[in-house]
Amino acid sequence: MASYNNTKSSQSSITARKWYTDMDLNITPHPSSGDLVLKFDKDAVKRSVRNIMLTNNYERPFKPNFGANLRGLLFELADDMTKYEIRKQIMEALEMLEPRVRIQNIYLSSVRNSMHISLHYGVVGSKEPQTLEVILQRVR
Amino acid sequence: MSTVKSSQVNITDLDFDDIASNLKEYLKGQSTLKDYNFEGSNISLLIDLLAYSSHVSAFNANMVASELFLDTAQIRKNVVSRAKEIGYTPTSATASMATIDLQVNNPLIGGETPSSLTLNRGHKFKTTYDGFVFPYVLLDSQTISPLNGVFKFEDLKLYQGTMNSDIFAYNGQIQNQRFALSEELVDTTSITVTVSSTGGGASAWSQAEDISGVDKDSKVWYVQENDQGLFEVYFGDGVISAEPLDGDTITISYLVTNETHTEGASIFTMTDTIGGNSDVTIVTQTASSGGKAKEGIESIRFAASKFYTSQNRLVTVDDYKSKLQTLYPGADSISVWGGEDNNPPAFGKIFIAIKPSQNVNKLTTSEKTLLRDKMRKLNMLTVRPEIVDADIIDILVTTNFKFNPRATTKTVSELETLVRAAIITHDSTYLSGFDSIFRHSVLATDIDNAESSILSNTTTVKLRKTVTPTLGQSKGYEVEFGEGNKFYNPHSGHNKHGGGILETTGFLVSGFTDTFFLDDDGEGNLRRYSLSGSTRVYADSQAGTVDYSNGKITINGINILSTSNTDDTIHFTVIPNSYDSVAFRSNLLDINTSLINVNGATDTIASGDTSAGVGYTSSTSYS
Numbered sequence: 083m084a085s086y087n088n089t090k091s092s093q094s095s096i097t098a099r100k101w102y103t104d105m106d107l108n109i110t111p112h113p114s115s116g117d118l119v120l121k122f123d124k125d126a127v128k129r130s131v132r133n134i135m136l137t138n139n140y141e142r143p144f145k146p147n148f149g150a151n152l153r154g155l156l157f158e159l160a161d162d163m164t165k166y167e168i169r170k171q172i173m174e175a176l177e178m179l180e181p182r183v184r185i186q187n188i189y190l191s192s193v194r195n196s197m198h199i200s201l202h203y204g205v206v207g208s209k210e211p212q213t214l215e216v217i218l219q220r221v222r
Numbered sequence: 223m224s225t226v227k228s229s230q231v232n233i234t235d236l237d238f239d240d241i242a243s244n245l246k247e248y249l250k251g252q253s254t255l256k257d258y259n260f261e262g263s264n265i266s267l268l269i270d271l272l273a274y275s276s277h278v279s280a281f282n283a284n285m286v287a288s289e290l291f292l293d294t295a296q297i298r299k300n301v302v303s304r305a306k307e308i309g310y311t312p313t314s315a316t317a318s319m320a321t322i323d324l325q326v327n328n329p330l331i332g333g334e335t336p337s338s339l340t341l342n343r344g345h346k347f348k349t350t351y352d353g354f355v356f357p358y359v360l361l362d363s364q365t366i367s368p369l370n371g372v373f374k375f376e377d378l379k380l381y382q383g384t385m386n387s388d389i390f391a392y393n394g395q396i397q398n399q400r401f402a403l404s405e406e407l408v409d410t411t412s413i414t415v416t417v418s419s420t421g422g423g424a425s426a427w428s429q430a431e432d433i434s435g436v437d438k439d440s441k442v443w444y445v446q447e448n449d450q451g452l453f454e455v456y457f458g459d460g461v462i463s464a465e466p467l468d469g470d471t472i473t474i475s476y477l478v479t480n481e482t483h484t485e486g487a488s489i490f491t492m493t494d495t496i497g498g499n500s501d502v503t504i505v506t507q508t509a510s511s512g513g514k515a516k517e518g519i520e521s522i523r524f525a526a527s528k529f530y531t532s533q534n535r536l537v538t539v540d541d542y543k544s545k546l547q548t549l550y551p552g553a554d555s556i557s558v559w560g561g562e563d564n565n566p567p568a569f570g571k572i573f574i575a576i577k578p579s580q581n582v583n584k585l586t587t588s589e590k591t592l593l594r595d596k597m598r599k600l601n602m603l604t605v606r607p608e609i610v611d612a613d614i615i616d617i618l619v620t621t622n623f624k625f626n627p628r629a630t631t632k633t634v635s636e637l638e639t640l641v642r643a644a645i646i647t648h649d650s651t652y653l654s655g656f657d658s659i660f661r662h663s664v665l666a667t668d669i670d671n672a673e674s675s676i677l678s679n680t681t682t683v684k685l686r687k688t689v690t691p692t693l694g695q696s697k698g699y700e701v702e703f704g705e706g707n708k709f710y711n712p713h714s715g716h717n718k719h720g721g722g723i724l725e726t727t728g729f730l731v732s733g734f735t736d737t738f739f740l741d742d743d744g745e746g747n748l749r750r751y752s753l754s755g756s757t758r759v760y761a762d763s764q765a766g767t768v769d770y771s772n773g774k775i776t777i778n779g780i781n782i783l784s785t786s787n788t789d790d791t792i793h794f795t796v797i798p799n800s801y802d803s804v805a806f807r808s809n810l811l812d813i814n815t816s817l818i819n820v821n822g823a824t825d826t827i828a829s830g831d832t833s834a835g836v837g838y839t840s841s842t843s844y845s
Contacts, residue, residue: 101256102256102257102260103254103255103256103257104255104256104257104263104264104265105255105264105265105268106264107264107267120254120255121264126257126263129262129263129264130257130260130262130263130264131262133262133263133264133267134261134262142267142270143238143270143273143274144238144239144270144273144274144277145261145270148261179260179262180260180261180262181260182260
């Protein structure tokens with residue numbers, strides 16, 4: 083796994099060297115080179131966080147505990163207890179599955195049968211705050 | 223991007239975690255995609271999917287490979303198919319069979335006494351078993367004429383189940399045409415096949431048992447189990463046995479038995495009438511027995527390999543054992559030994575003892591003849607198979623147990639009943655077949671475990687054999703318990719004045735009016751005595767010999783006129799040297815349930831009635 087030096091002098095090189103690289107599941111070719119388009123650093127981490135939040139337990143083969151397991155909570159009452167539960171599950175999942183992320187805050191608001199989640203977090207090795215918006219709603 | 227060699231991927235692991243780990247190791251060799259170690263990443267998702275796919279493929283490949291071999295196949299149709307490759311056909315369900323005598327009382331047909339009566343194949347009977355009615359049918363037609371005005375069918379064999387028929391048209395245009403029977407619980411030994419030609423003639427075809435005996439004109443059929451678990455009948459191709467003609471009608475009649483085998487059922491009533499006559503008297507000769515489920519895959523695995531080893535020939539003892547399972551599929555236990563191991567040795571013979579079922583110990587004479595005929599087609603020319611009856615060695619059990627009355631709410635008699643039931647269960651569990659061993663400590667443990675309040679038991683054992691003497695003839699007898707069942711004789715002359723270790727029931731001898739018994743003097747002599755009050759009056763101090771170390775009693779020539787036992791038998795009861803007993807050759811060990819002696823007593827120390835062991839009594843451990 084890649085390592086990094088958390089000093090100001092190397093900060094610029096961190097950005098330039100692309101510490102985290104992941105592939106894009108859209109699997110689209112680069113318009114000029116024709117190579118697979120990749121995701122780097124904060125985008126790669128954001129994609130990972132999104133994957134974790136939108137995955138339910140038992141969805142990943144042989145990894146029954148993977149995911150924040152939020153889908154079942156969609157059918158709970160939209161009260162403070164449910165919000166507490168959503169926060170708790172997101173935090174537990176990310177702490178367990180995504181070591182690159184430090185959660186700063188989770189804002190929840192229920193809007194017409196859906197739950198808007200705004201996750202504020204930082205990426206290890208980067209000072210830039212990150213935000214991820216996820217809307218949980220029934221699809222049919 | 224650094225170069226990664228695909229040969230560096232370890233592909234020998236089959237588990238999900240190992241495959242995923244190997245893929246990650248592989249990805250370490252490149253720098254384009256770095257997030258493979260973060261579980262939420264897209265590349266991690268793809269690794270998981272690939273590992274899952276590889277795992278499933280590996281599992282499937284492993285399973286397919288397993289199904290290719292008889293030893294490892296798990297799916298029945300594959301086990302059957304592998305067995306078929308080596309010529310073995312699994313046995314079907316076997317119907318339970320009972321033998322009865324049936325007397326028709328004052329039969330009238332058309333208002334007159336008929337000259338003969340016929341019972342046809344499929345004639346229906348029924349019995350009630352565990353509160354449910356089960357059908358029985360006759361498979362072999364029988365016609366009788368009256369004997370002294372009495373219409374009596376003797377030794378009718380009734381088979382559990384109902385008759386069924388399937389009718390097919392033979393189409394010569396279809397290759398390998400097979401006719402699957404519509405029922406699963408078919409007893410294939412009951413199948414009859416009739417081929418009717420378009421011209422109107424019908425003929426019964428027979429089952430091919432051995433391919434060496436058929437030619438292009440042999441009217442035979444074959445049977446096998448198909449991949450749906452149904453039995454199917456098929457015919458030859460005109461080269462190896464005859465082929466039916468295009469358009470012929472095939473009628474297959476067979477018995478469909480039940481899943482529940484009515485073992486032990488002995489009361490039968492007739493459902494059909496005989497030419498309108500229903501007033502019959504049925505006497506059951508042998509209770510229903512021999513019912514068996516379709517052969518399971520573990521049994522097929524075992525029997526098929528043995529069948530292949532024997533190559534359908536009877537040469538070694540194991541050949542006989544495996545083939546007899548096919549020739550007599552319902553057998554509860556089979557024992558085979560060479561004539562050289564017999565006592566006395568009988569060279570050129572092979573001895574076979576079959577216990578037909580849990581409830582029946584002997585084959586009927588007709589069954590023995592049928593089996594012998596079948597074996598003679600397969601055995602060596604100079605070796606004669608001899609089917610002998612099973613000998614029973616009765617184990618007489620006496621048990622004295624101690625129990626803690628504070629640990630149970632049951633009475634002494636209730637505990638005694640429980641102990642008796644435990645002994646009977648032990649008998650049916652461990653002593654049902656040949657080659658069985660009675661292990662005293664196992665029985666003692668079973669008795670201790672019969673109820674939690676039972677603290678200990680002292681169980682003693684005697685062995686008993688029953689001899690049926692030839693009445694009115696001077697003749698010697700041998701009563702053999704086997705080398706494994708030595709008699710108790712700690713020193714020469716043991717218990718000489720108390721009658722040694724042998725006791726018998728009484729019998730009358732020609733020339734004497736007294737009832738005689740036998741005992742031994744502890745020195746190897748058999749003594750014949752009568753009783754004067756309780757005193758033994760010896761008439762012959764050398765009436766035979768007792769071989770303590772070989773477990774054998776030899777009686778010199780004696781003319782026995784009658785016995786005290788009403789069934790013309792004499793019981794020989796001995797004290798064995800060891801409480802563990804073994805069944806040898808044709809012997810079956812059996813705990814005689816009617817002679818189990820059980821006595822329960824309060825353990826006075828456990829109950830607190832006795833302190834410091836004062837007044838505590840214990841039972842003797844010597845028979």
